[in-house]
Structure formats: structure tokens, C-alpha cells
Amino acid sequence: MNKCKVAIVDYGAGNLRSVENALMRIGVQPVITNDKNTILSAEKVIIPGVGHAANAVTALHRTDLFTVLHKLTQPVLGICLGMQLMCKFLHEGAVDGLSVFPVEVLPFDSKKQIVPHMGWNSIKSFNNLMLPEYGYFVHSYYVPECEFTIGRTEYEFTFSSAIRKDNFIGVQFHPEKSGIQGENFLYRFIYDQL
């Protein structure tokens, strides 16, 4: 049996199909799965995300993936809620995340800014990481700037639009919906060019 190259973690929420479509546009056929062994043996793992944090965490516990994902050693990309799930604590639903990144995910303030932060915003990359110039964002919670920040975005204040630690990368924007530059970013992740 062929080893699965790219696994998209299916925790019952969100836009799995959009991520799958984007990968297929760059010539990659991913496997959408909640099977622990398939995920462990994949060369790349993508944790997608759209939805409510508490529901997502519940689903990760139910499928027994909660104890697995933070131990992965292959490159892992968390997208949007997928990035937030890799953090320590999520204020949305007040739930513990996977704690890959020891940071909290905070709510935007709808008294001071339009929430959700929805639409295209520019991204400043650190260290020439070649993040897209513009990313498509849809979120009401954010990761503050921290030592893991590799991309910053302004929305009244500056927050982390991308974070990285060891083999884990998290992006708050949706590369699968961020035009050609978003597809290029996914391509570089899949082909170890990040």
C-alpha cells in the first residue's frame, strides 16, 4: 500500500474540501482522515480549521487525536483554527489546546474593531519566509505577537498571522483561499521549501 504523503486532519469541522481542492490544484492528492496511524505515517500533516474552538477540541478528544498531534515529528501546518488549536489556551470556549505553542489565543474586541476580521489583509514576513503578501483572513480570535511569530498583520494592532516552532507552522490566514500566492505557499510547505 502506498504511504500517504499529505494528511488533512478531519476533526469534523470546517473547510476540509477547500484545502483538498487547493492541494489538488498544485498537483497533490491528500488524504482526509481522522485515523491516527494514517496521520502518524504521513509525510506532511495539515490541520485545517473553520468552526468553533470548543467543538474542535471536543472532536479531537473524541477521535483520540488530541494526544497525538502535538507529538508529530513531520512538518505540520495548522491553518486558522488549526493554528489556534496548536496553542496552549483558547479563549473561545475556554478550552486547552495542543500546547505546541505556549501562548494564549485572545478575542478581538468588537467595540473597537469589526469582528470577525474578515477579508484580505497584508502580511509582513520575517526572515524572508515568503509568506503571501496578502492573505485571506476570517477569524474572531488571534494569537498575539510572540517569540514564535514569523508573520505579522495589522488590524487596529499587530497580531501573529504566522507562527513557527520546530516542525510546526501555524498560519492565521487561509492559504487555500489566498490566490496564487497562497497556493505557492502551500506548494513550498509540501515540497520542504519553507
Next chain:
Amino acid sequence: MICRRIIPCLDIKNGKTVKGVSFQNLVDLGEPVEMAKKYSHEGADELVILDITATLEEREVFLDMVEHIGRQINIPLCVGGGISSVDHAIKILRAGADKIVVNSAAILNPNLINQLSETLGKQCVVVAIDAELINEQWVVKAKSATYTTNLQLFEWAFEVQKRGAGEILFTSIDHDGTNNGYALAPLSFLAENLSIPIIASGGAGSMLHFDELFRNTKVSGALAAGVFHRNQIRISELKALLFQNQINVRLKN
């Protein structure tokens, strides 16, 4: 800084893109999938597809078309028309949509907005509101604007926000299809007073109408159909003009 969005909308009837004046006299304007690809390449920030007959004839949105378009474009896809349950919304998201739009079903059952928001997350719940100015009051209409409700636009907009909508798509029926510009007064009020993004729809006839909209209101995006479908405005040229006029738009895709 966040960019203002330019959003082409495909009104779909029987597998074709159509457009009428004030929701009537529909004219066939082309193949949705080809048009979606074209707009995506030209720099559209998002695409909306609405099955405009779905509510009337109680048909489901053509899932095949959603799937087909979702595979081809690399920008967000927002799908509406006849969505009346969480299960139906999930089916559409699973087919490749990023957001769903509800309109008449939310008027009939406002609790649907809460259910969608709690289950799917507010970011993928767009509530479309069609309204008409009657005796100096903006009155909400349903069922492709054929049915007059007793809801006032602003009250309904606040309720929709409170129930968990992530975005409001407001169409002025008086302006739709007229090419005389957007309904600036209600749009300005909505964008000033609500805390969720407002998308303007109805009335775009020239590039200056977009400029006027973004200059005079805080709306997050402008939706248009006819001017794009009839090739009167190219999205790339529109964005270049807006950029030149110092309106923050995404120039390169």
C-alpha cells in the same frame, strides 16, 4: 490594513448566470464556472453564487456547480439560495463553499442564524437582507423580493448580528439593476453602527460608484453582478483605479 473587497456575484437559474432589474426580467449572461474562473483570475476578492430560484421553487442549490467552482478558484466562495437547515449548510460547505448565505429562511426562522453560527462558526454565516424604501422606511423583503415582511431593515440587521451572523450582505431593491450607484445612506448607517462586516449590493453602474461607496461608507466590500457580466467593468481596472484613489485594495493575486 484590511483591504476593501470587490465581490462579483453570480445569480444562478437553471445552471446559467442571470441578471435582471430589481429582481425581475432575468437575462441569460453565461456559464457560471467559466465566469467564476475569469473573475478569480482578474483579481476578485471573493465570489458569491446564489441560486435565485431555490427559495421560490424550494430547490436545493446545485451542489455540483458548487463543487465544480470550488475546485477551480483560489478565492473564497460564498453560496446561497434556499438554505434552510444546518444540515443543508454543512452539505454546501462540504461541497467546497467557505461561507453560506441565508435570507428568507432566517426571516421565517430567525433561530436558524443562532444554530448555524453555533455549529459552523459565525465566520461562515452570511445573512443577506433585501430591503426596499417604502414610505421612507427601509422594509425587508423575502422570497427573492416578492414578499414584503413587517421587519424594518435596521432592527433586523441588529437582530441578525446579535444572533451570530458573521457578515451582512445588504441589497437595496430600489437600486438593484439600475446602475445608478449604491444605496449610500442605509449602507453608511449599517457600517457605522454594526460591528460585523457589511457588504454592499445593488446599483453599481460605473467604477466611480465603487469609489463613491468606499469613500462615503465604511462597508467592507462591494458586490456587483451586471457590470462585471456585461464586461462594462474589468475587476483589474477597477482595483487599479481604487488603488490610485487611495482606497486600500488587494492589487496582485
